[in-house]
Amino acid sequence: MVMATPFLHSLRQASGAETWAVGKASAMYLYHGLDLFDRFIIYEGRGLVPFFDLVSAIKGGRFDCGVVLPHSFRSALLLSLGSVARRIGYNRNGRGFMLHAVVGEDAAVPEPTVTHYLRILGVLGAEPIVETPVLKVTEDEERRFDERFADVSGPYAVFIVGAQYGPSKRWPDGHFSQLADMLAEKLGLRVYLLPARGEERIAEQVRDGAIHREYVDVKLMDVRDLKVCLARASVVVGNDTGPRQISAALACRRWSSWVPWTSATPRMQAASPILSAKMSRAGRATKGAAPGTTSVSPA
Secondary structure, eight states: OGGGHHHHHHHHHHOOSOOEEEEOHHHHHHTTTSOOOSEEEEOOOOSHHHHHHHHHHHHHHTOSOEEEOSOOHHHHHHHHHTTOSSEEEOOOTTOGGGOSEEOOOOTTSOOOHHHHHHTHHHHHTOOOSOOSOOOOOOHHHHHHHHHHOTTOOSSEEEEEOOOTTGGGGOOOHHHHHHHHHHHHHHHOOEEEEOOOTTOHHHHHHHHHHOSOGGGEEEOOOOHHHHHHHHHHOSEEEEESSHHHHHHHHTTOOEEEEOSOOOOSSEEESSHHHHHHSOOOOTTTSOTTOSOOOBOEEEO
């Protein structure tokens, strides 16, 4: 939900009403420090009992308006059963009959995710105020991180080696291993691999494939610690997945892998100049401070 932050910032500025958010705790922690919401309704667990508990909580709020950001049928059903007076969203997955206002779109024309969310503002009679995703790291989050990961200190690089949609969106493990060795040999950087749940084996393979394993470590972090670790990194290298979007919103220096390559040897473009300057902490960097994505390509 990183790409929804421009919409949420704009909605917050345009609306004088109290704003609540419904979602998983991990999503709520992602927005911590942004002052986007007044209250949260946390949804955890699966099955009918948690679902109808959430419906009751929403109904108890007696909301005048609700925006359904996810495209799922279930999300619209929650607000419908929760008796939200006016429900707004995209007509996806056969849920249009549960919405009072449908956001117009041309499904045949792809559009950036940020633009897709900002389009909802038109239905609300508001204008975009922010167009770039932004996240922040709070002092509480930094203090928590220091207590839990005292051994993680800079300068270091972060590798995001997994991808939500599997191997088709992942850079080959061996390339990550070779890049870790390059950073260790040329710049003396430690490399921390931050896998998501279920991606631990991928991270272990990258670590075991490196020659300088003493420079490479696997760390399991929740979203709060992930934000801090990314914000403090000298550089973030990752596939096109959620943590890469988080690093971009935190104004981190980063490289992105867009497609898997088969060449045996990776090459970094302009590696030393990029890694020589440390970015400001997240939330303190000025707009435009982060450079454009620099590619990492096979030789």
